[in-house]
Amino acid sequence: MRMQREAMEYDAVIVGGGPAGLAAAIRLKQLAAAADKEIGVCLIEKGSEVGAHILSGAVMNPRALDELIPDWRERGAPLQTEAREDRMFILSAHGETEVPHWLLPKCFQNHGNYIISMGALCRWLGQQAEELGVEIYPGFAGSEVLFNDDGSVKGIATGDMGRLKDGSEGPAFQPGMELHARYTFFAEGCRGHLGKQLQAHFRLNDASDPQTYAIGIKELWEIVPEKRQPGLVIHTGGWPLEPDTYGGGFMYQMDDGLVAVGFVVGLGYNNPYLSPFEEFQRYKTHPRIREFLEGGKRITYGARAIAAGGLQSLPKLVFPGGALIGDDAGFLSASRIKGGHCAIKSGAMAAEAAFDAIVAERSGDELVAFPEAFRNSWLYQELYEGRNFKPWMSKGLTVGALMFGIDQIVFRGRAPWTLHNTPDHLKLLSAASCSPIHYPKPDNKLTFDRLSSVFLSNTNHEENEPCHLLLADPAKAIDVNLAVYDSPEQRYCPAGVYEIVRDANAEHPRLQINAQNCVHCKTCDIKDPTQNITWVSPQGGEGPNYPNM
Template sequence: MLKKITRFLFSREKIQYDVLIVGAGPAGLSAAIRIKELDPNKSVVVIEKSGTLGGHILSGNCFQPTAMNELFPNWEKMENKPPLDTPVSEDHFHILWNEKLSFQIPHMFYPSTIRNHGNYVISLGDLCVWMGEQAQALGVDIFTSTSGARVIFDEKDRVIGVATGDMGIGKNGEKKSNYQEGIDIVANQTILCEGARGSITERVIEKYNLRKDCEPQSYGIGLKEVWEVPPEDFKAGLVQHTVGWPLCRNTYGGSFLYHKNTNQIHLGLVVGLDYENPNLSPYQEFQNLKKHPKISRYLKNGTCISYGARVLNEGGYFSIPKLTFPGGMLAGCSAGFLNVMKIKGSHNAMKSGMLAAETICAKQNVEPGQELVEYEDAVKSSWIYDELYRSRNFKGSFKYNIYSGLFYGAFDGFISKGREPWNIKSHVKESESYLTKDKAPQIKYEKPDGKLTFDLLDNLARSGTNHEHDQPAHLKVIKEAGPKESLNLYDGPEQRFCPAKVYEFIDTKEGKKLQINAQNCLHCKTCDIKMPKDYVRWTVPEAGGGPNYSGM
């Protein structure tokens, strides 16, 4: 009896909804909108750890409007139109041989699966702001600056909601003067839409062993800058992709360069995190990319206005986990619906959110903790699964080098069209893919010029990232010997793979010591994936912290 009374007296504030959605990205907002369209009486809440809608959204983005056409069939005629204002006008693909030479693949040799006619160059962050407004107009509650700290389970070990993080906790665990306790948001169904490597999603996948029948997920890191350029260096709707230099031939990756209206160029480099050389710095490779004539000709008279980074899923069809669990579902990049062949995932994310919504609304009564297995059936019957199945072998075909991948991509696009009777799997655990430092080639990176290429910390300021300094560490060192082993075996690759200079080895009287600059964190999740010996676990910091992207 005493235990029950104590729990009651000190219980947290609790609010009840029919549906809780974690993450205000394209999947989560599509789910919220679709639920309200189908059943206006259902109560729906979306929680988002960023301080503003779109504040943590980073994507290319060359947007395929398939799902948008389904969710908003008349979007082109709406008075308040979505920010899809830059249709693709040109579509180019180059192989960069070295720092000067390149080869443009003729358009007639593009497989239909990667052509961008009918797509739009957009800011996914701006689209999420617009979608958030549509959701709120339908009666959806959206709580920004609200992080999901842990999952709430009932007595039968079913998910019944999420506990949000406390605010105002000092770095030593003490309550500060601005302390504000989190709340328990309970719901009949919880849809996890956190994006790639979501912290709550990973715990749920682990608890319910949702990956037991699939390959482990694989990841890349995407680094992005937005530039403003003069009109003479700009062509609205131009889309350019490259593979090859500056990455070596056995490192998976490539670049994108998109001309978006208002004289903006969205430029990025994706590097597969299964790379071998611990001396490689994805950030420095990105800076090198800009020196190539195919890139620099557009930027040389421009100004960089934004910078950021985020991991993305690359496992595709083979890495899709079980999509349901007692009390909830996975949608969007939480499930891994990115199509690496198309270099697109937003349309799949939106569609999965819509299917989750339709599954919930098709039930007369959804009980708390109920597992809606019909959702997985719906996804498998949709164009999401068909699209991912047809491109299932694309990433695996790059396991030898980029040329094997390009050759297979052409074979797949023009001959087999995804119907080949074999599978190519190539998963390598990213944190175990390193060569030891005695076998790894050295890489020398030039100093930045401050005009085209930038020092990392100078560029980091363009991300708007900020955290409360006096709070518990959100980057948890879970293996005390990890930093020393990383330094001894691989020369500390964490000081190079992090795109925000969070990890530094500094000289002390006792030798080199790891310093974690958590306030720099971009929430990209690279360290949660690529850290040698997996000695760091990424957890959510105080809500509202992190990057403050605008137009990314």
């Protein structure tokens, strides 16, 4: 007999402790305090603590934070390293061409921005939220959307704890809890699995382009003193990717000798033999990048999908009883390579719409004031001006850079056309029509393998729990993915989760899913050519534990 789930009632429930969810929680409580109202706000976070699952470059524009918490400097927000110098290089295998500063579009210039750890910022935002009275529950994953009889969103249920691998209730089983609210905000980050369900259920994408994505892979290094230049921001295009593949690298120098180095690969690539992880490892061997890292020490590693479709791929933001905010909706300024300020602004605008509705004793309706506020905001203008970045760059580095340069410098983001996006998973070609890519073995000094990298992400999952990576049709893994595409999941996964195993006679191949390695990047949910893989939340508190990513 199933144990009864307990239920708790709030005015607002927020799923996800990233910048969008925390900004929404803070703004609701700020408005309530200013109006002398009592509003119950609950935020759940699937990571073991706020910030544990946060991974971003990150160079942050403080504009939205200035609006949300004007005295953040006095309060000690972890924004210490100002961006002091921008450099952009187009790499070849052995050299580079630096793009003159006067040719850099405004979106690539970072004067006034800060090089930060987004995880550290979220921990600080969590403290601000708790001081205002927000109830924050880390280690609880949202696993189910709850609906009222009229079809509006009632809230969410957290996942059960203590289920065994076969789904049965183990000796330590505890049922999830229901969290009911007038309005529920979904701020799960890119490709949130509840957000994905809501978009299908309410057909929120009917009037928008399909979302397109990239995978970002990042390492944090401590470099030797003589190579430190705090505030240096480097972006690169070109090698090691082929010219027709969207992507590029970055290196951001923080204080205390820490350097964030990473690589982004658009998930619309064609060649199933491409491995974003190995491309990143090759990237670090380029002389321009190697010169900073040699002699240093790698501290941690992680990966995350990035919603890059821009304005034309934003779904409808609201539905009866709730809203999508932050990267759950796709609020990322791909042309500026930034999402933190977009997330904070979207969360704050949604909170303002919800506060007015709560004070008016409404519940379960559509918060139409949120998309209206967005349409009249500086965030809309920013996304509008950069809307053609990803579509142009997806056409290849040379054509993309030229046309986007014209878009930004000549038309200032107001070109009389809007390019459109197509789904990433449809672009993969058959293995037979592509050439294999031969990657060098890691040297364990500058380049590394997947498993040693996952170890540095502090990833942990219970071994005897249900797998959180679901196959709609297990046969497709062999009959289609292996037969046609040579099992690209073995290569696009940055954590070694997927493995083709054969018997002693090299016959009867099967797909083995090493779910304990998963860093929750969601790439498999996006790139699988048959859309056969669905990522769902494992038990709360599991996954990576990033220190300051």
